[in-house]
Amino acid sequence: MIEDITTLFASDVFSDAVMQEKLPKNIYKALKKSIQKGTHLELDVANVVAEAMKDWAIEKGATHFTHWFQPMTGTTAEKHDSFIAPVDNGKIIMEFSGSSLVKGEPDASSFPSGGLRCTFEARGYTIWDTTSNAFVKDGSLYIPTAFCSYGGESLDKKTPLLRSMQVISKEATRILKLFGNDSVKSVIPTVGPEQEYFLICKHLYQQRPDLVFTGRTLLGAPPPKGQEFDDHYFGAIEPKISAFMQELDREMWKKGIEAKTKHNETAPSQYEIAPVFNTTSVATDHNQLTMELIRTIADKHNLVALLHEKPFSGVNGSGKHNNWSLATDTGFNLLDAGETPSENAQFLLFLVAVIKAIDEYQDLLRVSATSAGNDHRLGAYEAPPAIISMFLGEELTAILEAFENGTAYCPKTKTQMDIGANVLPYFPKDKTDRNRTSPFAFTGNKFEFRMLGSSFNTAGPNIVLNTAVADVLSEFASVLEKSKDFKKDLAKLIKTTFSNHKRIVFNGNNYSEEWQEEAKKRGLSNLKSTVDVLPKFIEKTNIELFVKHKVFSENEIHSRYEILMSSYVKTIRIEGLTMLDIIKRQIVPSIIAYQDELAKTLKSKKSCGSFDVSLEEFILERISKLSGSMLQKLITLDRNLFYPLQDNNIAKVATYYRDVTLNTMNELRRIVDELETMVAAKHWPIPTYAELLFNL
Ligand code: ADP
Ligand code: MG
DSSP states (O other), rough: OOHHHHHHTTTBBOOOOHHHHHHHHHHHHHHHHHHHTTTOOHHHHHHHHHHHHHHHHHHHTTOOOEEEOOOOSSOOOEEEEEEEOOOOTTTEEOOOOHHOOOOOBBBBBSOOOOSSOOOOOOBBEEEOTTTSSSEEEETTTEEEEEEEETSSOBSSHHHHHHHHHHHHHHHHHHHHHHHOSSOOOOOOEEEEEEEEEEEHHHHHTTTTTTHHHHHSOOOOOOOOOOOTTTTTTTTOOOHHHHHHHHHHHHHHHTOOOOOEEEOOSSSSEEEEEEOEEEEHHHHHHHHHHHHHHHHHHHHHEEEEEEEOOSSSSSSOOBBBOOOOOOEEETEEEEEEEEGGGOOHHHHHHHHHHHHHHHHHHHHHHHTTTTOHHHTTTTTTTOOOOOSSSSSSHHHHHHHHHHHHHHOOOOOOOOOOEEEEEEEEEEEEEOOOOOOOSSSEEEEEEEEEEOOOOTOOTTTHHHHHHHHHHHHHHHHHHHHHHHHHSHHHHHHHHHHHHHHHHHHGBBBTTTTTTTHHHHHHHHHHOOOOSSHGGGGGGHHHHHHHHHTTTSSSSSHHHHHHHHHHHHHHHHHHHHHHHHHHHHHIIHHHHHHHHHHHHHHHHHHHHHHOOOOOOOOHHHHHHHHHHHHHHHHHHHHHHHHHTTOSSSSSOOHHHHHHHHHHHHHHHHHHHHHHHHTTSSOOGGGGGGGOHHHHHOOO
């Protein structure tokens, strides 16, 4: 029987359609009003919704419910309670109250708070995010929630994201009013995240403690073949991978995630999945769920999904492209350039607002894309460099330059594409090419922010984007609302904004050496590692931005800074300890065993009077020389990992871990990787790159 995907879609979701069907009309209306207007939900309404949700979930096989949230751990959190409630006769009933739906009180003391909360102040709250649908998974009803402390400070990624969406909606609506758009009640930032990942064989993964504990290989000599031929990118999908992808699609569809595009990525064993874009908060929840589904479904197929930014050195790392735009509640895309962008002043005003926001808050955008894992990826010639710049393309740049110079813009007409084979149909050529090297590229009706690492929560970058753009829109609205000559002041605003901020626009090759030089001349930041980047988060102007728009309080920013910096330190420390462990307990004994074997051969050959021992002697000498250097670095790394973590100045600790510990690890790796090329394959204790990357 052919499966009907239209009925499968969202079958695990307490969707709008289900609500409409299961809830009394007045309750449905009250709930919708609260969702759309963001108003308080009355308890009697919540009670009815909870009852309907429970009955629906039980029909779907659920016995429990859980508040699902996104603390600062880098992953999601859930604690399950069953619906059962004892009654008099020793029996139970299935029960779910409105108050349990709306609010949970998990113990918050074990979640990172960055000093926001003392350990004895344990209480935290989870609060139902009515904008994101509840769903059933693995026998539980999942309720998407925000998470805050007893004092009301946010301890998660969702709360500030929702706050930032509110701010940009308000400011963008103000601008639209000026253009006579009175019917628009709200503006929604939309996001479509493209998710990259690697798949490797489970039994090989289990033999690599570095992958198990850190998500990336800390050792491994390059295989003879990498990605030189670009033959994996968009290549035919292997049946084993295809079976995995088909199950992933189905499970995503069941959860109401509009899985759309899938393909092989550039590096061997690397893949991508992208959904249709959605409201930012929903897209964020969906992406968290997608990453989890990728992992759990891979496991069922005897594969392991690696979501780390740089699991393998020498081939591409994995990113997450954050496609971002602004849509009105009436369904209009505010960043759609249209056929004649030069005549679309409203579009140009939004465009220069983004240009100014990205220029002024480039450091914050960089902060939102930083982590120990992503440090290995950004700046390499495969991913955007550490410099934030924007690609606008030929046409928009020419339009804005004409504005700036007060000259007329001559639109380029769309030409027909003719590729010289008469059998192929003609089609109109796009007016602008794409640019794969830009970290923040305009792609016709949206911006694509390409710096995010594959494991990132999309909330972070979108909090920055929404707030920074909202700030500029607010400034624009204040100017234009006072204007006596709207057309004239509007043109002036577009012109001066572009003039003042065009340094952030770069349409050339972002991977080139010249760009590094040019960017320096333009005064753009080039912050290479997390330790340089994070302090920008707590700079005065950046704190002021968030505080002004009530997206973060100053305390919340400092707490996040502490959490992120200490997570950097912990990551490198765990990597260092893992590396030591593998080398001491696996690599060293293998090298000794091989040396022993060679020495025995040498001895027996010599005792037989053979003089042909040059090969054994050569290898032994080379190995013992490398082993000596390895020992030195092992001792150094051991010492490096004793550096006290409890320093009051976390930035100082992080700097030590970057400059000393990570450096030692890199030096140690170079030696061990060379040893790998000398030692007999049967003696090498862990799967090699060739096995990991080319075994599917
Ligand atoms: P690419 O060719 O770079 O992969 P696609 O056109 O396939 O780009 O789109 C990539 C992602 O961008 C998809 O998730 C898509 O839904 C999303 N996207 C498209 N339009 C918008 C929009 N207006 N807002 C946000 N994301 C969008
Ligand atoms: Mg893309």
